[in-house]
Amino acid sequence: MSDLVERSAAFLQARTSRRGFLAKLALVGSALVAAPATYLLRPQSAYAALCGPDADFSDGYSVFCCTINRGMNKCPPGTFVGGWWKAAGSAYCCRDGQPSARYYIDCQGRCTRCRDGCGDGFCDPSCVNCSCRGAQGTCDQRRVCCNYFRYGQCHTEIGCGGPVACRVVTCTPPYKLYDDCGTTTLFDQRTVGHTAPCLAPRCA
Secondary structure, eight states: HHHHHHHHHHHHHHSOOOHHHHHHHHHHHHHHHOOOOHHHHHSSHHHHHHHHHHHHGGGBBBBBHHTTTOOSOOOOOOOOEEEEEEEEEEEEEETTTEEEEEEEEEEEOOOOSSSSSSEEEEEGGGSSSSOEEEEEESSSOOSSOOOOOOOOOOTTOOBBBBOEEEEESSSOHHHHHHHTTTTOOBBBBGGGTTTOSSSOOOOO
């Protein structure tokens, strides 16, 4: 592995400035450590190996909570579990050595700045305790508090919420983790390859 990193470093150094070289070397090194088979055997960038597809703000997906919550894969303060969905055959959740189901949990922002202004289950953006932005400092630059969407199987007693602040991922069905989540299962295979450096690596 060290020989491979050294060869990658030599290649990069010949093609970039010192500052750019150091940044790219760190990224390649991280990709080789976190997802060596993915990075070496499949044609893609180091960014894609660490964060998977759709990792830019413009791609429209919500950021992973661990990216903005000090590395913790859980809903940050000021949010609540609003709903969840499932992606089958994830390489990040394995059972008996085979890709298994992965669950994505939306953490919704709370409406703390207003007592009214709720329409269609969402409060006015001026009422939400967070503002729309992109995550910085990592390849997971997905959206923070931008997407007004809710699956709605969790905390049904909260009738008015804000946008999705971030996403939590787990290999355990959310209704087994949260008493306030129902068992109605919704699916979205488009997110099966999404990841971030602060999440568990591939198991298959």
